[in-house]
Amino acid sequence: xxxxxxxxxxxxxxxxxxxxxxxIFTTVVLIPFLYGIFLTFTDWDGIATSYNFVNFDNYATxxxxxxxxxxxxxxxKYVFSSVIFINVVAxxxxxxxxxxxKSNIYRTGFFLPNLVGGIVLGFIWQFIFNHMIVNAGKYFxxxxxxxxxxxDPDRALWALVIVTVWQYAGYMMVIYISGLMNVPxxxxxxxxxxxxxxxxxxxxxxxxxxVPAFSVCIFxxxxxxxxxxxxxxxxxxxxxxxxxELVSMFIxxxxxxxxxxxVGQAEAFVLFIIVAIITLLxxxxxxxxxxxx
Amino acid sequence: xxxxxxxxxxxxxxMLLLAACGGNNNTKDSSNGSNSTAGQSNSNGSSAKSDVKLxxxxxxxxxxxxxxxxxxxxxxxxGVEIEIISTGNGQSPFEKASQxxxxxxxxxxxxxxxxxxxxxxERILDLSNExxxxxxxxxxTTVVNGKVLDFPLAVEGFSFIYNQEVLDEAVGGxxxxxxxxxxxxxxxxxxxxxxxxxxxxxxxxxxxxxxxHFLNGLYANQSTDMNEVVGFIDQLKxxxxxxxxxxxxxxxxxxxxxxxxxxxxxxxxxxxxxEQGPEDIASGEVGLWFMGNxxxxxxxxxxxxxxxxFLPVPISNNPDDxxxxxxxxxxxxxxxxxxxxxxxxxxEAAKQFLNWIVYEPSGQNFLINEANIxxxxxxxxxxxxxxxxxxxxxxxxxxxxxVGLNILPADHWSNVGASMQKYLAKSGDRANLAKEIEDYxxxxx
Numbered sequence: 134x135x136x137x138x139x140x141x142x143x144x145x146x147x148x149x150x151x152x153x154x155x156x157i158f159t160t161v162v163l164i165p166f167l168y169g170i171f172l173t174f175t176d177w178d179g180i181a182t183s184y185n186f187v188n189f190d191n192y193a194t195x196x197x198x199x200x201x202x203x204x205x206x207x208x209x210k211y212v213f214s215s216v217i218f219i220n221v222v223a224x225x226x227x228x229x230x231x232x233x234x235k236s237n238i239y240r241t242g243f244f245l246p247n248l249v250g251g252i253v254l255g256f257i258w259q260f261i262f263n264h265m266i267v268n269a270g271k272y273f274x275x276x277x278x279x280x281x282x283x284x285d286p287d288r289a290l291w292a293l294v295i296v297t298v299w300q301y302a303g304y305m306m307v308i309y310i311s312g313l314m315n316v317p318x319x320x321x322x323x324x325x326x327x328x329x330x331x332x333x334x335x336x337x338x339x340x341x342x343x344v345p346a347f348s349v350c351i352f353x354x355x356x357x358x359x360x361x362x363x364x365x366x367x368x369x370x371x372x373x374x375x376x377x378e379l380v381s382m383f384i385x386x387x388x389x390x391x392x393x394x395x396v397g398q399a400e401a402f403v404l405f406i407i408v409a410i411i412t413l414l415x416x417x418x419x420x421x422x423x424x425x426x
Numbered sequence: 427x428x429x430x431x432x433x434x435x436x437x438x439x440x441m442l443l444l445a446a447c448g449g450n451n452n453t454k455d456s457s458n459g460s461n462s463t464a465g466q467s468n469s470n471g472s473s474a475k476s477d478v479k480l481x482x483x484x485x486x487x488x489x490x491x492x493x494x495x496x497x498x499x500x501x502x503x504x505g506v507e508i509e510i511i512s513t514g515n516g517q518s519p520f521e522k523a524s525q526x527x528x529x530x531x532x533x534x535x536x537x538x539x540x541x542x543x544x545x546x547x548e549r550i551l552d553l554s555n556e557x558x559x560x561x562x563x564x565x566x567t568t569v570v571n572g573k574v575l576d577f578p579l580a581v582e583g584f585s586f587i588y589n590q591e592v593l594d595e596a597v598g599g600x601x602x603x604x605x606x607x608x609x610x611x612x613x614x615x616x617x618x619x620x621x622x623x624x625x626x627x628x629x630x631x632x633x634x635x636x637x638x639h640f641l642n643g644l645y646a647n648q649s650t651d652m653n654e655v656v657g658f659i660d661q662l663k664x665x666x667x668x669x670x671x672x673x674x675x676x677x678x679x680x681x682x683x684x685x686x687x688x689x690x691x692x693x694x695x696x697x698x699x700x701e702q703g704p705e706d707i708a709s710g711e712v713g714l715w716f717m718g719n720x721x722x723x724x725x726x727x728x729x730x731x732x733x734x735x736f737l738p739v740p741i742s743n744n745p746d747d748x749x750x751x752x753x754x755x756x757x758x759x760x761x762x763x764x765x766x767x768x769x770x771x772x773x774e775a776a777k778q779f780l781n782w783i784v785y786e787p788s789g790q791n792f793l794i795n796e797a798n799i800x801x802x803x804x805x806x807x808x809x810x811x812x813x814x815x816x817x818x819x820x821x822x823x824x825x826x827x828x829v830g831l832n833i834l835p836a837d838h839w840s841n842v843g844a845s846m847q848k849y850l851a852k853s854g855d856r857a858n859l860a861k862e863i864e865d866y867x868x869x870x871x
Contacts, residue, residue: 178545179520179524179528180520180523180524180527180545180546180549181545181548182548182549263697263699280693280694280697281694281697283697284631284694284695284696284697284851285696286851286853372633372696372844372847373631373696373847373848373851374633374844374845374847374848374851374853375844386837386840389518389520389521389524389525390518390520390521390836390837390840391835391836391837392520392545392836392837
């Protein structure tokens with residue numbers, strides 16, 4: 134219908150639907166993003182009214198900054214474990230909940246943590262890790278839990294992973310549930326008649342048909358884990374001795390605490406490129422794995 | 427027809443949005459214009475109007491409620507409403523202030539750390555002509571290009587806080603802080619506290635406490651001459667200082683080793699939260715706590731009647747060494763007035779508020795009695811009532827103070843604080859600590 138009208142009319146229609154979002158996207162995403170890239174070529178400290186151009190010095194600093202790459206390596210470790218655990222837990226929950234009736238209360242329950250904001254979540258879990266688990270550990274004499282995980286540089290990152298999994302598993306579960314329910318009944322019946330049940334049916338029928346759901350969930354968990362900040366801040370605030378300072382927090386501290394806005398921005402831009410490459414690759418490969426029923 | 431109508435209305439909304447943005451710019455320009463003309467009006471005039479509303483960025487979270495009460499009193503007296511906004515948990519005043527400026531919505535009065543003030547020079551008001559400048563104690567304001575930029579809010583001191591009751595019992599008599607001038611005497615005191623079945627000391631493991639306050643001694647105790655302190659820092663920046671063989675560094679860390687040995691939470695040194703410190707010292711569970719007088723409101727919650735005071739942190743066994751009989755003090759919080767976005771009326775009212783703090787009885791009452799701040803002004807009628815403030819004032823009166831440095835870089839506490847935490851948790855040895863501090867300074871521009 135649109136094609137029947139003239140060019141101007143088509144533009145008007147497009148503008149009606151996409152105009153407001155384009156306007157908002159431009160003002161709050163595109164312009165700050167481009168301005169941010171512009172600032173990476175300056176030595177601005179975040180408050181001064183004037184600054185100098187330093188060409189690519191900030192980028193050179195980024196590539197020489199070992200602390201940044203250490204933080205990045207830490208983030209990779211965190212992202213890798215979070216993505217795996219989130220999706221394993223979410224898929225298991227979804228699988229169990231689609232096999233039983235009257236599971237709405239459980240679905241709601243598992244989804245709830247996602248509705249609690251990251252900062253609040255961090256403080257709740259800080260209390261749990263610092264007091265409840267420690268007291269329980271002492272009571273039952275479990276040495277693993279007798280000291281708080283948050284003060285131990287080896288375990289604090291795992292505490293962060295646990296909280297992240299708890300936060301996102303419910304959300305991903307909802308996506309997996311819809312994926313599982315959309316597996317066509319006739320295909321399942323056909324598989325059953327052919328004698329494929331249990332793990333065989335799961336591996337050869339259900340999982341291949343679920344690839345779109347996996348693709349979405351892995352993308353979302355990857356992207357969220359890479360850019361995590363508020364849980365990191367409120368749960369450990371990077372401690373003990375910066376052993377859980379993930380890359381977003383590192384960049385924030387670089388820009389606002391060390392007042393090296395240019396370098397901070399450059400690091401943020403490098404992070405953006407890397408995250409974009411990783412997620413695009415992930416989407417490309419999972420897309421290739423998709424099959425038609 | 428309908429579609430055309432909706433398209434038109436949509437365009438209208440968009441235009442309104444744009445107009446609203448543009449409109450803001452206009453008012454900003456005009457208020458800026460009036461700044462330059464009205465900004466020179468006499469600050470002593472009582473031009474504060476009741477319809478002026480100010481905002482105040484508070485970065486001293488322990489006085490948040492006192493401040494909120496004070497502005498209510500102020501509003502009742504003058505009709506000027508002041509809204510208090512505060513920095514977030516763990517957020518530095520600079521972070522918050524630069525965010526507010528970036529958003530084009532700075533507070534009228536901003537409470538900054540001393541080192542931050544010069545970077546705001548172009549955006550804040552010149553306070554040179556204010557009456558209180560003459561009454562402020564020496565070197566308490568930031569002067570850039572001949573302009574006084576800030577109002578000194580608080581003198582703060584940090585060292586060992588002691589609980590008189592516990593130490594009286596430990597030494598069997600009245601404890602006199604002047605008797606502790608060497609590390610061995612401190613150790614003997616710790617032993618005496620152990621002997622009465624109490625814990626000697628609590629170490630708060632926060633990076634700001636260890637980095638900004640404990641390690642302050644590393645620089646400040648180098649010399650009584652400020653130029654030599656600056657010289658030492660320059661050496662660190664140049665990478666030519668050798669911390670591993672530095673007397674002050676080794677002395678300070680020897681004392682820290684002693685503190686770690688007698689720490690009441692030494693099984694899990696990093697698990698302690700700030701709130702445990704005031705509780706432990708106030709209840710008499712420990713005899714000493716390394717902290718500053720800002721902790722008084724927290725201690726008071728547990729023990730209002732108790733006697734507390736400051737004890738120097740000895741860094742050697744020679745009682746005459748600099749730092750062994752002194753506690754560190756500095757003027758830690760500065761108030762500045764925004765000159766960029768605030769109207770002339772707001773700036774005038776903000777100046778009046780600063781005068782109110784120094785010269786009006788109710789303002790002094792807030793500063794000294796309610797907020798327990800040691801004022802940075804001479805000739806105030808009220809005297810601090812809390813024991814920690816009194817202890818600081820007596821050290822100041824005797825000239826027994828070292829400098830709480832405000833020339834350290836903004837991310838110093840966070841980085842060296844992390845290194846100190848590592849040392850405290852025994853995840854790194856002294857050589858590693860020295861190396862990490864040296865490495866930090868080499869990266870400072």
